[in-house]
Amino acid sequence: MKKFFLKLAFLILFLALGFLGWRNFEQLRMLDELRGEVAHLEQERRELQAKVTAAQRPAKPEQQQDERRRIEQQTSELRGLPFKTPVHYKMIDRADLRRVLIQKVEEQYGQQELRNYGRSLTAFGLVPEGADLLHIIVSLYGEQVAAFYDPNEHALYTFNDLVLSSNLDKMLLSHELTHALQDQNFDLQKFPLKVKDNDDLALATSALIEGDATVLMMRWYVENIDPSKMFGDLSAMLGQDTARLREAPPYMREMLLFPYTQGEQFAMALFTSGGTEALDAAFRNPPTCTKDILHPDQFLHHRATPEHIEVPVLKSKEWQLIGNNTLGEFGTRFVLQEATDAFEATTIPEGWNGDRYNVYERGTNGPTGLIWVTAWDDDQHATDFEDAYKKVAARRGIAAKLDRTGRHVTVRQSSDESFFALSESRAVSE
Secondary structure (H helix, E strand, O other), rough: OHHHHHHHHHHHHHHHHHHHHHHHHHHHHHHHHHHHHHHHHHHHHHHHHHHHHHOOOOOHHHHHHHHHHHHHHHHHHHHHOOOOOOEEEEEEOOHHHHHHHHHHHHHHHHHHHHHHHHHHHHOOOOOOOOOHHHHHHHHHHHOOOEEEEEEOEEEEEEEEEOOOOOHHHHHHHHHHHHHHHHHHHOOOHHHOOOOOOOHHHHHHHHHHHHEEEEEEHHHHHHHHOOHHHHHHHHHHHOOOOOOHHHHHHHHHHHHHHHHHHHHHHHHHHHHHHHHHHHHHHHOOOOOHHHHHHOOHHHHOOOOOOOOOOOOOOOOOOOEEEEEOOHHHHHHHHHHHHOOOHHHHHHHHHHHEEEEEEEEEOOOOOOOOOEEEEEEEOOOHHHHHHHHHHHHHHHHHOOEEEEEEOOOOOEEEEEOOHHHHHHHOOOOOOO
């Protein structure tokens, strides 16, 4: 029996040693295979790096011109619109971008206008007191802009050192070229992009224009992508600097993004329903409010017809009118979300049917007073808005008085009691 156990022990030991030897052999074999694979990958990496380096070398001017023409043709075919005249390119240095952006903003808004607009948004709690809107706008666009189209000049601004070697650079150019097509076929100067007393209309118009171009560039990418450069595209997207975007007041950030994000969804809904013809029809009869953009299915069947609202102007030597504008469904969402949950902040404004506000200021940098008249689809939405705004006022710790008459709710608020007496009388002779 003892010999049996000794033989069994030797047999187990032999099998164990054999197994260990086989395992060691397998590990050595796998290690050799792994070394070969690493060497192969390293060779591919060097070849890919060489291709990237070659692609990053500045192309000759004539090569750049040929590439632009190729992308122009591709963009025109995808959008189904012709270039009626050659595209006018304006090449600038990247260091000049901020100067150009400041110039463009100042062409539209004076310093006093920007200051008054900022104070008006502050009255709603949408931007902090003393916010420098010029700095915010230029910083946001300066961080995000790679090229832009100016309808006033009928010119496409881009950088002198733009190589057009990556998928992303070409895709972004197709976006801006879509604006050139829109301009040449529908005349963008006729659109209310620069209206100063109706943010809702301007934002809806911008969403149509940018949404159309965003859908087009996505289609361009899908149809013209160079697969060998996809990893470079991913790296560029992940490495994009968005610090200014994150630091900006949420309302300003979302106003910047809205034409691209919501505009893309709007334009895609139109394109899916009727192709480029549906998009062309929208340019011939454009949306008039962000409610149309936020609900494209409704726009396709029964577009919104906001109620026209006039807010009586208060006459006073002490209180000066500094703001007269419309928030729309988009802006109303932001006002409500401060004191309501995401569901209420989204569903209540869906019943929006028009609004208009006046903001007054007492003295220079003194207290402000707000009169905001809103219209709703039905009594229930009006009641829901009234209840929600009371929560907003309580959360912000501001004095507000609300009056509801059927589908209309008027908000009057100020930190100065004298404003309520003035606004209640509606008009005070000078």
